[in-house]
Amino acid sequence: MTKLKVGDQAPDFSCPDKDGKLVSLKDFIKDQKPIVLYFYPKDETSICTKEACEFRDKYQKFIEAGADVIGVSRDDAESHSKFTSKYSLPFTLLTDKGGELAKLYGAEGNFLSPGRVTFIIDKNGKIALNHSALLSATSHIEESLKVIEKLKSN
Numbered sequence: 001m002t003k004l005k006v007g008d009q010a011p012d013f014s015c016p017d018k019d020g021k022l023v024s025l026k027d028f029i030k031d032q033k034p035i036v037l038y039f040y041p042k043d044e045t046s047i048c049t050k051e052a053c054e055f056r057d058k059y060q061k062f063i064e065a066g067a068d069v070i071g072v073s074r075d076d077a078e079s080h081s082k083f084t085s086k087y088s089l090p091f092t093l094l095t096d097k098g099g100e101l102a103k104l105y106g107a108e109g110n111f112l113s114p115g116r117v118t119f120i121i122d123k124n125g126k127i128a129l130n131h132s133a134l135l136s137a138t139s140h141i142e143e144s145l146k147v148i149e150k151l152k153s154n
Contacts, residue, residue, distance in 0.1 A: 003106035
């Protein structure tokens with residue numbers, strides 16, 4: 001699929017979380033709050049761990065702004081469970097076996113690595129931000145907070 005743009009409808013999905021429970025986008029947007037949906041290559045790698053810990057450290061700011069955070073990688077539920085526990089991650093991690101969700105969102109990366117792409121999905125299910133930064137663990141986090149604050153004031 002082509003890359004999603006700001007204003008596009010976010011595709012719905014269902015993927016298992018760290019406990020194997022199926023989670024869908026509509027489970028989150030039914031609460032009428034923005035979602036940070038971030039795709040990352042792999043649990044326990046240096047950049048991905050830094051990224052997850054930065055989301056953890058800023059998680060309260062996202063909650064205070066009325067948003068929630070969802071991380072997505074191809075790792076299995078067991079890997080996500082260990083990763084979440086080891087780093088005390090307070091947000092949902094989803095398993096994208098085969099990279100189908102990443103393809104649906106145009107976040108599949110390249111032949112060397114799965115993508116590192118962050119989407120902000122507004123309370124109406126529309127894309128409000130599409131930020132790609134394969135080698136940067138934190139640039140999109142501050143930008144995401146700014147976009148969510150802007151959505152909050154609208």
